[in-house]
Amino acid sequence: MRRTLAAGALGLLALLPAACSDQDGPPSYDLGPRPVRESETPLPYRQTRLGEMRYTVLAIRTGLKEVVGSHGSWTPKGQYVRVRLLIENHGRDRHEFVPSAQMLVTADGRAHKPNHDAMSISRAVSGTQIVAREERRELDLWFDIPKTAPVRALRVNGDVSSSALGDQLKGVPAGTPDTVDIPLKP
Numbered sequence: 001m002r003r004t005l006a007a008g009a010l011g012l013l014a015l016l017p018a019a020c021s022d023q024d025g026p027p028s029y030d031l032g033p034r035p036v037r038e039s040e041t042p043l044p045y046r047q048t049r050l051g052e053m054r055y056t057v058l059a060i061r062t063g064l065k066e067v068v069g070s071h072g073s074w075t076p077k078g079q080y081v082r083v084r085l086l087i088e089n090h091g092r093d094r095h096e097f098v099p100s101a102q103m104l105v106t107a108d109g110r111a112h113k114p115n116h117d118a119m120s121i122s123r124a125v126s127g128t129q130i131v132a133r134e135e136r137r138e139l140d141l142w143f144d145i146p147k148t149a150p151v152r153a154l155r156v157n158g159d160v161s162s163s164a165l166g167d168q169l170k171g172v173p174a175g176t177p178d179t180v181d182i183p184l185k186p
Contacts, residue, residue: 042058060082156182
């Protein structure tokens with residue numbers, strides 16, 4: 001009986017490398033497609049990085065005439081624009097993300113800060129966010145821009161520090177940009 005079990009276990013172990021060899025690279029999550037929220041425009045996957053953080057704008061919605069929350073609603077001075085952002089920490093240490101430091105750049109080159117009222121009413125994240133190692137988050141940023149202003153890019157302001165000891169000893173090189181523009185055109 002024991003010999004039969006041992007022979008069966010050895011047979012399974014012999015098949016295991018063959019079963020695993022079909023896979024290219026490390027295993028990955030199969031999250032599948034997700035439905036786009038109402039009236040939102042999905043954007044092509046364009047990942048960019050600052051330091052160990054990766055940023056991807058997933059979708060945008062322009063021309064919003066109101067933000068509605070569980071406790072109130074508010075109208076913009078121009079139009080609300082909602083940007084869906086994915087942030088990922090690929091470092092070993094925690095990194096900070098400050099929603100209020102992000103900017104929406106319009107076609108005329110002007111940069112607009114997130115709108116405090118819309119962010120509060122929609123119950124979007126606020127204050128400095130601590131993103132843990134290997135953590136992934138999605139969040140919305142709300143902006144109030146002129147009614148007819150076309151959007152050009154999301155200017156991401158982020159943490160460019162590194163969790164590598166050698167990098168920490170040297171420090172961030174002078175002139176390292178802490179912002180990057182992500183295009184918002186499909």
